[in-house]
Amino acid sequence: xxxxxxxxxxxxxxxxxxxxxxxxxxxxxxxxxxxxxxxxxxxxxxxxxxxxxxxxxxxxxxxxxxxxxxxxxxxxxxxxxxxxxxxxxxxxxxxxxxxxxxxxxxxxxxxxxxxxxxxxxxxxxxxxxxxxxxxxxxxxxxxxxxxxxxxxxxxxxxxxxxxxxxxxxxxxxxxxxxxxxxxxxxxxxxxxxxxxxxxxxxxxxxxxxxxxxxxxxxxxxxxxxxxxxxxxxxxxxxxxxxxxxxxxxxxxxxxxxxxxxxxxxxxxxxxxxxxxxxxxxxxxxxxxxxxxxxxxxxxxxxxxxxxxxxxxxxxxxxxxxxxxxxxxxxxxxxxxxxxxxxxxxxxxxxxxxxxxxxxxxxxxxxxxxxxxxxxxxxxxxxxxxxxxxxxxxxxxxxxxxxxxxxxxxxxxxxxxxxxxxxxxxxxxxxxxxxxxxxxxxxxxxxxxxxxxxxxxxxxxxxxxxxxxxxxxxxxxxxxxxxxxxxxxxxxxxxxxxxxxxxxxxxxxxxxxxxxxxxxxxxxxxxxxxxxxxxxxxxxxxxxxxxxxxxxxxxx
Amino acid sequence: xxxxxxxxxxxxxxxxxxxxxxxxxxxxxxxxxxxxxxxxxxxxxxxxxxxxxxxxxxxxxxxxxxxxxxxxxxxxxxxxxxxxxxxxxxxxxxxxxxxxxxxxxxxxxxxxxxxxxxxxxxxxxxxxxxxxxxxxxxxxxxxxxxxxxxxxxxxxxxxxxxxxxxxxxxxxxxxxxxxxxxxxxxxxxxxxxxxxxxxxxxxxxxxxxxxxxxxxxxxxxxxxxxxxxxxxxxxxxxxxxxxxxxxxxxxxxxxxxxxxxxxxxxxxxxxxxxxxxxxxxxxxxxxxxxxxxxxxxxxxxxxxxxxxxxxxxxxxxxxxxxxxxxxxxxxxxxxxxxxxxxxxxxxxx
Numbered sequence: 001x002x003x004x005x006x007x008x009x010x011x012x013x014x015x016x017x018x019x020x021x022x023x024x025x026x027x028x029x030x031x032x033x034x035x036x037x038x039x040x041x042x043x044x045x046x047x048x049x050x051x052x053x054x055x056x057x058x059x060x061x062x063x064x065x066x067x068x069x070x071x072x073x074x075x076x077x078x079x080x081x082x083x084x085x086x087x088x089x090x091x092x093x094x095x096x097x098x099x100x101x102x103x104x105x106x107x108x109x110x111x112x113x114x115x116x117x118x119x120x121x122x123x124x125x126x127x128x129x130x131x132x133x134x135x136x137x138x139x140x141x142x143x144x145x146x147x148x149x150x151x152x153x154x155x156x157x158x159x160x161x162x163x164x165x166x167x168x169x170x171x172x173x174x175x176x177x178x179x180x181x182x183x184x185x186x187x188x189x190x191x192x193x194x195x196x197x198x199x200x201x202x203x204x205x206x207x208x209x210x211x212x213x214x215x216x217x218x219x220x221x222x223x224x225x226x227x228x229x230x231x232x233x234x235x236x237x238x239x240x241x242x243x244x245x246x247x248x249x250x251x252x253x254x255x256x257x258x259x260x261x262x263x264x265x266x267x268x269x270x271x272x273x274x275x276x277x278x279x280x281x282x283x284x285x286x287x288x289x290x291x292x293x294x295x296x297x298x299x300x301x302x303x304x305x306x307x308x309x310x311x312x313x314x315x316x317x318x319x320x321x322x323x324x325x326x327x328x329x330x331x332x333x334x335x336x337x338x339x340x341x342x343x344x345x346x347x348x349x350x351x352x353x354x355x356x357x358x359x360x361x362x363x364x365x366x367x368x369x370x371x372x373x374x375x376x377x378x379x380x381x382x383x384x385x386x387x388x389x390x391x392x393x394x395x396x397x398x399x400x401x402x403x404x405x406x407x408x409x410x411x412x413x414x415x416x417x418x419x420x421x422x423x424x425x426x427x428x429x430x431x432x433x434x435x436x437x438x439x440x441x442x443x444x445x446x447x448x449x450x451x452x453x454x455x456x457x458x459x460x461x462x463x464x465x466x467x468x469x470x471x472x473x474x475x476x477x478x479x480x481x482x483x484x485x486x487x488x489x490x491x492x493x494x495x496x497x498x499x500x501x502x503x504x505x506x507x508x509x510x511x512x513x514x515x516x517x518x519x520x521x522x523x524x525x526x527x528x529x530x531x532x533x534x535x536x537x538x539x540x541x542x543x544x545x546x547x548x549x550x551x552x553x554x555x
Numbered sequence: 556x557x558x559x560x561x562x563x564x565x566x567x568x569x570x571x572x573x574x575x576x577x578x579x580x581x582x583x584x585x586x587x588x589x590x591x592x593x594x595x596x597x598x599x600x601x602x603x604x605x606x607x608x609x610x611x612x613x614x615x616x617x618x619x620x621x622x623x624x625x626x627x628x629x630x631x632x633x634x635x636x637x638x639x640x641x642x643x644x645x646x647x648x649x650x651x652x653x654x655x656x657x658x659x660x661x662x663x664x665x666x667x668x669x670x671x672x673x674x675x676x677x678x679x680x681x682x683x684x685x686x687x688x689x690x691x692x693x694x695x696x697x698x699x700x701x702x703x704x705x706x707x708x709x710x711x712x713x714x715x716x717x718x719x720x721x722x723x724x725x726x727x728x729x730x731x732x733x734x735x736x737x738x739x740x741x742x743x744x745x746x747x748x749x750x751x752x753x754x755x756x757x758x759x760x761x762x763x764x765x766x767x768x769x770x771x772x773x774x775x776x777x778x779x780x781x782x783x784x785x786x787x788x789x790x791x792x793x794x795x796x797x798x799x800x801x802x803x804x805x806x807x808x809x810x811x812x813x814x815x816x817x818x819x820x821x822x823x824x825x826x827x828x829x830x831x832x833x834x835x836x837x838x839x840x841x842x843x844x845x846x847x848x849x850x851x852x853x854x855x856x857x858x859x860x861x862x863x864x865x866x867x868x869x870x871x872x873x874x875x876x877x878x879x880x881x882x883x884x885x886x887x888x889x890x891x892x893x894x895x896x897x898x899x900x901x902x903x904x
Contacts, residue, residue, distance in 0.1 A: 017783070018806070038744065038812035039783040045716040067716060189782030193882070194875030197900040200882040202873035204896050208883060213896050228891040231866070235896030241870050250870050250897070252860045254853075256885055257874030258901050279856045286826055287841075295856075296849050297841055299828035300877075302821070303779040304789055304796060308878030310777045312784020316806075320878055323774035323789040324796065324822075328829025329846065333881035337888050339846070343854040346892045373880035395806060396784075450742060453780050453814055461821035464692035464760050465813070468743070 003156075003165030003539065004185065005210070007173075007425065008417045012195060014184035015148060015411040016314045016398065021046045023182040024144035027137075029057040029079065029168070030154020030545075034064050035450040037188045037313070040150075053140050057082060057129075058154065059445065060475075060517055061510045070137055073512060076445045077158055077432035077546040078127040083167040084429065085123025085131075086138040087174055088115045095142035097176030104421055105173050111424035118429075126429060142175045146182040152190060154447070157544040159433045161536040166425035173422055179413035189313040191454070192303075196311035199384070199399070200377065204235030209381025225380060227348035237540040239264070242533070245273035252279040256333055257300065261289040262455035265542035266498050266533035267526055283336060286457050289523055299330035306332040308370045309392065311399075315409070317387060318396035334373060338366030432546035433534045436514070440496060440548035442480065444516045444530055452521035460521070472503040472522035476551065479513040481505065484551055491554040494518070496547055499529035502554050516549060559625040574616035574627055575603055585629050586638060586667055588645075588752045589704035590617045593808055594713055599705050602638050602667070605629045613637065639671045645702050647678035648727070649753075656754040657695070657766060663752035664702060685730055691739040693760060693817055694748055698730045701755035707731060707747035714810060717741050731755075743813040749800060760817045761798040771797065778815040779876070783807065785815050796822050861893065870897035 004011035020026065020043035034041040041064060048054045048067045056064050057072040057079070065071045074082050090096050091112060101108050120131035127134075141147050149172055155164045169185055177183040189195045201208035207230070211218040219230045236244055242264065244250040253274070264270040274280055274293045282294040291297045305326040311317045326332070367373045371389050378384045383400040391397060397408040413422075436443055451469035453459045460466060474494055476486065486492055488507040493500055494516065503518070503525035511517045520527035532547040556567040561578050568577045573596055578585050588600035598618035605616040608626035613634065616627075628634070646668060653659045685698040705722070708731060712718050719741035723732035733739050748756040771790050778785040786805035790798035796819045803809035831849035832841040844852075860868050871889045873882045882900070889898045 034742075037781050037783050038742075038815075039785050039807050039810060042714060042810055046714070049713075049716070189875075191782055191875030191901065192777065192779050192784065193878065194782060194901065196879040197873050197875050197877075197882045200873075200879050201886045202882050202898055202900045204899055207890070208886070213890075222890075226887060226891040229894070230890050231894055231896050233867075233896060235867070235898055236870060238872055238899040238901065241872070241897065241899065244870075249868065251864050251868040252857060253870050253872065254857075254889075255872045256881070257876040258872050260872065263901060278860060281853055285821075285828060286824070287828060287832075291828075292841075294832075294841070295834045296844075296853055297828065297832040298849060299830060302827075303776065303876075304774075304791075304819075304822050306878065308880045310784060311879060312777075313782035314784070316784055317879070318777050318784055318786070319775075321774050321776045323772065323776065323791045324794040327794070327823075327827045329831070330827065330829055331846070333877050334884050336850075337881065337884045339850050340853060341884075341888055341892050343850050344858065344892050346888075348891075367880075367884070370878065370880040373883055377879065377883050451813055453818070458779070458821040459814060459818050461824040461826065462818050463820065464817055467692040 003162040004169065004187070006423070007166065007169040008413065008419065008422050011198070011210070012412075013186045013188070013314050014178060014413060015182065015186055017043055019182040019411065020044055020148065021050065023047050023052050023146050023148045025053040025055065025141050025147035027055045027057070027141055027147065027149045028064060029149065029151050030164075031150055031152040031188055032058065032060070032062045032064070032154070032447055033150065033188070034062070036152060036190065036448050038450070040188060040313075044150075053144065055137050055140060059512060059515055070133060070140060072127075072129045072133055072137060074127040074129050076443050076515060078429070079155060079164045080160065080167050080427055080429045081118065081123050081126035082129055082134065083171055084115055084118035084427065085120050085127075085134050086141065087171055088118045088123070089120060089135050089138035090142045090174060091115060093139070095139065096174045100176030101173065104179075104416065105424055106421045107424040107426075111170060111426045114426035114428065141171070146180065147175060147177050148183045148186055149177075150186045150188060152188045154545060156187075156539065156541050158541075158546065159534055159536050159543045160430050161541045162538040163427045163430070167427045169422070170424055170427065173424055178422070179411070179416075181411055184411060187313075192312070193310040195313055195315065196309070196317070199311055199381070204237055207380075208377055209383055211381070222380065225376070228346070239533070239535050239540045239542055242270060242273045245276050248276070251277060252281075253277055254281045254283075255290060256283045259284075259288040259290050259455040259457055261293070262520065262523060262526055262528060264533070265528055265531040265544050267529040268499055269533055283333060284457075285330070288455070288457055298336055299328065300336065301326040301330050301332040305330070306334075306370070308334070309374060315398045316396045317384070317392055317399065319389065319392050334367060334370055342366055433543055434497075434532050434546065434548045436548045440550045442514060442516050442549050442551060444494065444496065444518065444527075444547050444549040445545050446518050446520050446527045446531060448521065449519045452519065454521065456521040456523065472501075472525035473506045473518070474503055474551070475506045475508065475511045475517040477511050477513045477515070478507050478509065480551075481507040484553070486551070486553055492551050493554050494530060494549050494551050496530040496532075496549045498532070501525040501527070501529050505551075516551060557621045557623055559621050559623070559627065561627045562629055568621055572621050574605060574619050574621055574625075577621050578616060578627070578629055583629055585616055586670075587617060588663055588667075588702055589706060591706055591710075591750055593803065594706065594709045597705060597709065600702070601641055604634060604637055606631070606634065639673070642667055642671055642673055643676055644678055646673055647676050647680065648682045650699050656700070657757040657762060658754035659766060660768075661766070662754060681727060683727060689738050691743070693743045693758060693813070694739060694745065695757045695759050695762060696739065697755055697757075700753045701731060702753055703729060703731070704752060706750040706752070707756060710746045710750050711741070715742065715744060715746060720747065743817070744811060745813070745816040746810055749809060749811075758798075758817070764792070764797045775802070778811070780814045780818065785811055787811065787815060789819070857893065866894035867897060869893050869895055873898060873900040875901050
């Protein structure tokens with residue numbers, strides 16, 4: 001997101017899900033869409049049936065490949081080499097959009113100089129994609145009127161993840177594929193409300209609505225509303241928190257609905273960090289691997305037990321409605337936070353509620369009902385100012401929605417970028433931090449499968465899902481399997497410099513030789529026991545998609 | 556726009572629309588089994604037959620495009636008898652076990668039999684006796700109840716591109732089959748089941764509790780899994796989720812994936828946390844506590860840490876799983892109440 005904010009002044013999917021069906025070219029890179037975003041994949045398959053060109057760039061033979069016109073099987077971590085050489089071809093063959101570049105962008109000259117060296121030959125050498133395919137992909141993408149790029153964590157979870165995103169933005173700017181329908185730069189968000197968590201200011205540098213904590217005017221606005229001073233110093237990212245726990249700067253942590261032990265890179269490091277805390281609070285619906293380490297565990301309500309809103313990957317704010325009561329004494333997170341705020345002496349909610357024009361039924365630090373908090377958000381973040389629960393009731397609304405009469409915004413940048421002109425960024429290729437060597441000769445990449453979800457806290461409670469996808473596995477190419485002497489379904493041990501896990505081998509042709517793949521859902525064989533926690537310097541995302549490992553038959 | 560007359564009422568619709576679409580615009584009910592506006596026109600069940608002035612035989616309205624000045628009749632005695640006979644034929648080898656059928660009350664075939672008053676059947680004869688032997692954990696396939704409308708085959712092809720099933724055999728042996736009649740092995744999105752107009756495709760996940768009944772409450776909400784934001788409808792009985800489906804008129808057109816459709820069991824899992832837990836001694840066990848005790852302890856310890864080490868010694872991890880309102884309140888708690896910007900969530904993971 002930091003990458004896109006830097007380029008455009010806004011970080012979210014630029015276009016809408018519905019528009020996918022009308023695209024002329026779809027470029028899917030670092031996204032196993034059919035498994036991680038099945039509903040979006042339905043649209044992509046429809047587009048392909050309607051005649052759109054589908055380009056898939058992925059080291060794995062993901063299910064979407066069978067619908068693709070062109071599959072670019074790049075080596076893990078070489079996206080920039082591929083994208084730069086595609087752009088080299090686009091410039092060379094004059095397929096770029098000079099008027100768009102002239103009118104709406106900055107930095108083209110420097111950027112284009114940086115592309116000089118990235119010939120398709122160099123692209124092939126680094127990424128392993130045949131140069132003719134690079135040329136075909138470049139032509140296919142650049143010669144269509146409406147071409148959209150779709151990516152997920154396959155792009156971002158690298159030490160050069162931000163540069164990968166810059167590179168994708170460059171491609172869209174170069175071909176003028178922004179500010180119109182069925183095009184754009186589209187990061188597909190992996191969780192039901194991860195877009196919302198960003199929008200709500202759950203990041204260390206911005207307040208709700210992407211308003212910077214370092215901006216005094218912004219702080220004053222929030223301080224007036226909240227009745228408390230707001231620190232001007234940017235806080236720690238989740239990945240930096242781990243380091244701060246280890247070196248003792250962080251003493252207390254409050255985790256709401258995250259299973260950090262399984263989701264963070266380098267699991268033993270994460271556990272060590274959490275154990276080093278003086279005080280850990282975990283609020284969740286289950287006793288997760290993380291909750292087991294806590295000093296206090298608070299029972300929370302599930303999505304079916306509360307009212308509120310989720311914001312999906314296309315910026316659509318939609319209503320969540322309560323169907324049932326929570327079990328036992330479990331409470332929704334809003335109530336819990338309210339209780340804690342009140343107990344710590346915060347009593348400003350009544351005043352705020354009055355200021356936003358709502359009846360003040362609340363007391364102390366608590367909201368009486370979720371729409372009070374929602375009104376407060378909309379009051380403070382201009383992009384959501386026109387939203388109310390009533391307006392969201394039917395189909396939700398896509399931000400920006402600045403006033404009560406605004407219909408929401410299906411695609412962004414129609415009339416320009418929030419920061420005026422968008423920036424090209426000169427990006428050079430850097431290899432991943434930990435590459436295979438004689439001791440750890442294979443690359444491990446991680447991800448999801450269709451059936452399980454994230455750390456499995458929810459899906460692994462489903463008997464039917466467990467029946468089809470209950471066992472942890474590692475994918476290995478038949479070439480490598482033969483080399484190491486592993487048969488399909490045999491138990492193997494995969495190890496890296498940070499840990500080892502035992503699980504079943506799936507021998508086949510999904511991964512290329514030299515690459516292993518593991519989903520990270522399984523606590524009994526956690527992929528993140530192996531992954532590398534080295535971070536992207538800007539986004540602070542760990543390099544979950546590339547680390548060096550070895551594989552052996554379990555003894 | 557094309558102007559035509561249906562049952563002596565005038566209507567104008569887009570060029571290329573089918574007669575059935577035009578009739579639905581006028582809210583004229585024409586029975587169908589194989590029609591779904593989300594799929595390509597098919598014309599398999601023949602229930603939607605209508606008469607067009609100047610044409611000698613009835614045509615299926617779901618596959619006949621409208622034409623300028625067309626005059627259509629959707630209901631008369633002849634059409635009624637045709638439709639009733641078609642239904643009678645379909646029911647002649649139907650198990651008629653509605654009393655125990657999973658889809659009773661939510662079955663197009665049953666509704667039509669009711670509207671056409673089909674108690675007796677003139678066409679008694681051989682019955683289909685397919686064996687059920689599909690061990691997949693999600694979808695119950697009872698081909699004896701299948702009316703061969705082909706919706707499941709088409710949704711699997713046209714929408715999912717998976718092609719896990721197709722028509723097989725001929726005549727009375729015709730059935731929808733997997734390759735080599737093996738167990739269903741697909742993505743288990745359940746789209747086939749969601750479009751099935753009879754009890755041929757039902758779910759094993761909610762077998763025995765998903766049937767329409769008076770005490771089921773329906774709640775429209777959003778799927779808790781990935782970022783697509785699919786609309787789902789929770790079916791609950793008291794405090795238990797008994798089934799999930801999705802309305803065809805929403806953003807995701809009613810299509811879901813295996814997680815969204817079948818992955819709701821966690822909500823009513825016996826493993827849910829039901830009371831606050833506190834570790835009263837270092838290295839001791841987590842023990843049940845009251846809310847008052849838990850909140851007091853947290854407030855006290857947070858204040859203590861803040862007093863000794865400053866607010867930046869505390870941090871919060873919000874979540875891509877909870878609502879906007881809760882995330883908002885959480886970051887506000889850290890910034891306004893604790894006094895630190897050490898707040899982040901799982902977007903990086």
